Amino acid sequence: MKLMRISGLFSLLLLLAACVTINIYFPAAQAEEAAERIVDDILGKPQSESEQNKEKKGAALEQPLFQFLANQTLDFLVPPAEAAQPDFNASSPAVRKLQASMKSRNSALTPHYDSGAVGFTRDAMIAIHDAGAISLKDRNKVQSLISAENSDRSALYKAIAEANGHPEWEPEIRSTFARTWVDKAAGGWWYQNAKGAWVKK
Template sequence: MKIAKLTSSFTMLLMLTACVTINIYFPAAEAREAAEKIVDDILGDEVQKSIPGKDGQSLQWSPSAQQVSFSLLDLLIPAAHAAAKPDFSVNTPEVRRLQASMKRRNSSLHPYYQKGVIGFTHNALVGIRQLSAVSLKQRAQLKNLVKAENSDRNRLYKEIARANGHPEWEKDVRSVFGQTWIRKASKGWWYQDAGGSWVKK
C-alpha cells in the first residue's frame, strides 16, 4: 500500500516537473528563422548574405544552460517534450507595424551605417559610434532617428515574447536578434562585441 502511494506521488511529481520543463522551453531555431526574415525585410537591399562566423568572428547562437542541460525528465519524456514545442509567432498587428516603421526608417539610417557613424550594439540596438563625423546641423536629426529606432526595437522584442505567451522570453528574443543584426550587416559596418568594444565587419 505504501509502495503504491509512493509510486503515485512520484508520478504526480514527475508530471508536474515535466510541465514546468516544457513550459520554459525557448524555441531558439524558430526564433532565429523569424529574426532573419524580419531583419532581411527591414534592411532590404542593403542586407549582405554573409556566412555566420565570417572574418574570424564567432556569431553562432549560444544557447542558455537551460537548453543544454539534460535532466532525467528529458530522457524519460522526449516525445512529450517534442510535442510541446511551441510555434514561434511573429505575425501580430503590432509586430507588423513595428517592422514597417523600422523598414521605412532604414533608408535614413543606411548612410550612417555606411560611414561608420552608427552601428549595432551588443544588446540588439543601434548606437552612435562617431558623432564627430556628422555636421552640427545633422546631429539632432541623427539622435532622433536612433532614439526612434531603439524605441521600436525594444518594443519589437517585448511584443514578440508577449505574442508567444512568454514575456520572460524577451531576453532570449533580444539575444537572437542581436546576433542576427550583426550577421546580416554589410561588410564595413560596425557592431559591438560582447564587451562593448566597436568592431568593423
C-alpha cells in the same frame, strides 16, 4: 507489489510534469529563427528558397534520432505544453506594425551604417559610433533616426514577449536580437562586442 506500482506511477507523473516545465522555458532556437526572419526583412535581405527549406529541416537534422523521437513522443503525451510555446512568427498586429516602421526607416539608416557613423550596440539598439562621419547639418536628423529606431526596437522586443504571453522573456528576446543584428550586419558595419568595445565587421 502495489506499493511498487504506485511508486512507478508517481515517478511517471513527475517525469511528465518535468517535461511540461521544460517546455515553458524560453525556446531559444525558435526565438533565433524568428529574429533572423524579422531582421532579414527589416534589412531587406530576402531568404533564398534553400535557406527556407533548411529552416524547416534543421531542427530534426541537428539532433540525434533518439532525441528527436523522444521529443515527438513527449509532445504527443503532453499536448498542453504546446500551448505554452511562443508564437515567434511575428503575427501580432503590434509586431507587424513595428517591423514595417523599422523596415521603412532602414533605407535612411543604411548610409550611416555604411559610413561607420552608426553601429549596433550590445543591447540590441543602435548608437552613434563616429560623429565625425556625420555632417553638421545632418546630425539632428541622424539623432532623430536613432531615437525613433531605438524606440521601435524596444517596443518590438516587448511586443514579441507579450504576444507569447511571457513578458518575462523580453530580456532573452533582446539578447537574441542583439546577436542577430550583428550576424546580419553587412561587412564594414560597426557593432559593440560583449565588453562594449566597437568592432568593425
